[in-house]
Amino acid sequence: MAMGITERIKAVEDEMARTQKNKATEYHLGLLKGKLARLRQQLLSDEANSSGGGGQGFEVSKSGDARVVLIGYPSVGKSSLLGKVTTTKSEIAHYAFTTLTSVPGVLKYQGAEIQVVDLPGIIYGASQGKGRGRQVVATARTADLVVMVLDATKSEHQRASLEKELEAVGIRLNKEKPNISFKKKDTGGVKVTFTSPSKTTLNEDSIKMILKDYRIHNADILVRDDKCTIDDFIDIINDQHRNYIKCLYVFNKIDSVSLEEVDRLARQPNTVVMSCEMDLGMEDVVEEIWYQLNLSRVFTKKRGVKPDFTDPLVVRCNSTVGDLCHSIHRDFKDQFKYALVWGSSAKHSPQKCGLNHKISDEDVVSLFTK
Numbered sequence: 001m002a003m004g005i006t007e008r009i010k011a012v013e014d015e016m017a018r019t020q021k022n023k024a025t026e027y028h029l030g031l032l033k034g035k036l037a038r039l040r041q042q043l044l045s046d047e048a049n050s051s052g053g054g055g056q057g058f059e060v061s062k063s064g065d066a067r068v069v070l071i072g073y074p075s076v077g078k079s080s081l082l083g084k085v086t087t088t089k090s091e092i093a094h095y096a097f098t099t100l101t102s103v104p105g106v107l108k109y110q111g112a113e114i115q116v117v118d119l120p121g122i123i124y125g126a127s128q129g130k131g132r133g134r135q136v137v138a139t140a141r142t143a144d145l146v147v148m149v150l151d152a153t154k155s156e157h158q159r160a161s162l163e164k165e166l167e168a169v170g171i172r173l174n175k176e177k178p179n180i181s182f183k184k185k186d187t188g189g190v191k192v193t194f195t196s197p198s199k200t201t202l203n204e205d206s207i208k209m210i211l212k213d214y215r216i217h218n219a220d221i222l223v224r225d226d227k228c229t230i231d232d233f234i235d236i237i238n239d240q241h242r243n244y245i246k247c248l249y250v251f252n253k254i255d256s257v258s259l260e261e262v263d264r265l266a267r268q269p270n271t272v273v274m275s276c277e278m279d280l281g282m283e284d285v286v287e288e289i290w291y292q293l294n295l296s297r298v299f300t301k302k303r304g305v306k307p308d309f310t311d312p313l314v315v316r317c318n319s320t321v322g323d324l325c326h327s328i329h330r331d332f333k334d335q336f337k338y339a340l341v342w343g344s345s346a347k348h349s350p351q352k353c354g355l356n357h358k359i360s361d362e363d364v365v366s367l368f369t370k
C-alpha cells in the first residue's frame with residue numbers, strides 16, 4: 001500500500017515541477033499542493049500503523065522542563081555540541097539507545113533541566129517514509145525548540161534541504177499558526193468569510209476547490225489575516241499534523257572559515273555561531289537556547305521562611321498558578337486554596353491569587369492548601 005502512495009506522491013510532485021507558475025495555473029498548483037499534503041499525511045500514518053508494536057521504537061520519554069532536539073547532517077558536530085553543553089546523561093539512555101548513535105543529555109541552566117536529544121542521522125528521506133526517518137520525525141514534533149546544527153564550511157544548501165524535509169512532514173519553523181478559523185459542520189455548505197480583502201491567491205474559489213478535493217462539503221471558514229496563502233489554508237485543514245516549532249540555527253566550525261564569513265553568518269536571524277573544537281561561542285549557544293525556550297522560573301516559599309532560590313520550578317511562559325500546581329503534582333489543584341505571589345506579576349506584594357493568575361519569570365509563590 002505504501003508503494004502506491006509513494007508513486008502517487010511522485011506523480012503529483014512531477015506535475016507540480018512541470019507546471020509553470022503563473023496567474024493561470026495558480027489554482028491548479030494550489031490544488032496539487034493540497035493533494036500532496038493529503039498524500040504525505042496518508043504515507044506517514046500508514047508507516048505509523050505498519051510499524052506498530054515493533055521493538056525498535058525511537059520515541060524518547062520527555063524528561064525535564066523542556067526538550068531541545070538537534071538536527072543536522074552527519075559530521076557537523078552535533079555530538080561535540082551535546083558533549084559540551086550537557087552535563088548528565090539520562091540514565092535510560094545507556095540501554096535504550098545502544099542500537100542508535102543518539103543519546104539524550106541534560107542541559108542544566110538557571111535551575112532548569114533541559115533535555116537535549118541528538119536525532120540519529122538526518123531527517124533526509126523521512127517525508128518519503130523511508131527507514132527510521134518517521135520515528136525521528138515523531139520525536140522532532142515533540143520538541144520545544146529545534147536546534148539546527150550547520151557546518152560553516154559547507155554550502156548553505158544544507159539548511160534549505162533540512163528545512164524542506166521538515167516542511168514536508170508538517171513541521172513549521174519560526175512560524176505562527178495561520179490566523180484562520182476552520183469549523184467542519186454536518187450541513188449548510190461551505191461558508192467563507194474574510195475579515196479584510198485577501199492579498200494572496202487565497203480566496204473563496206481556491207478554498208472551495210481545495211475543500212472539494214478533501215471531500216469536505218460543509219464548513220465555516222474565517223480568514224482573519226489578509227496575508228494568508230493557499231499553503232496556510234492547507235496547513236489549517238491538516239492542523240492535527242502540523243507543528244509550529246521555534247528553530248535556532250547554529251553554525252559550527254567557525255574556526256575554519258574567514259572572519260568575514262563568520263560575521264555574515266552571525267548576522268542572520270535566529271542564528272549563533274560557534275566552534276566546538278576551539279570552545280568558541282558555547283555560552284552564546286546556551287544563552288540563546290534559554291532565551292528561545294522562554295521559560296519562567298518560580299521560587300516557592302514556605303510560610304515564615306525565606307524562599308529557596310536554589311531550586312526553582314520551571315514552567316512555560318504565560319503559565320498560571322494552576323499550571324504551577326499541575327507541575328508539582330497532578331492532583332495538587334484539588335487541594336489548592338489560594339496563593340500569595342511576590343514579583344513582577346503581582347499588583348502588590350504579596351498578592352493573593354487564584355488558579356488563573358498568570359505568573360512571571362522569577363516570581364516567588366506560596367501555595368496554601370485546604
Ligand SMILES: Nc1nc2c(ncn2[C@@H]2O[C@H](COP(=O)(O)OP(=O)(O)OP(=O)(O)O)[C@@H](O)[C@H]2O)c(=O)[nH]1
Nearest residue numbers: 074075076077078079080252253256275276277278
Ligand atoms: N574544525 C572543526 N571541526 C570540528 C568542530 N566540531 C567538530 N568538529 C569535527 O567534526 C567531526 C564530526 O563531529 P561530531 O561531533 O562527531 O559530528 P556529528 O554531527 O555528531 O556527526 P554524526 O555522529 O555523524 O552525526 C569530528 O571530526 C570533529 O572533530 C569545530 O568546531 N571545528
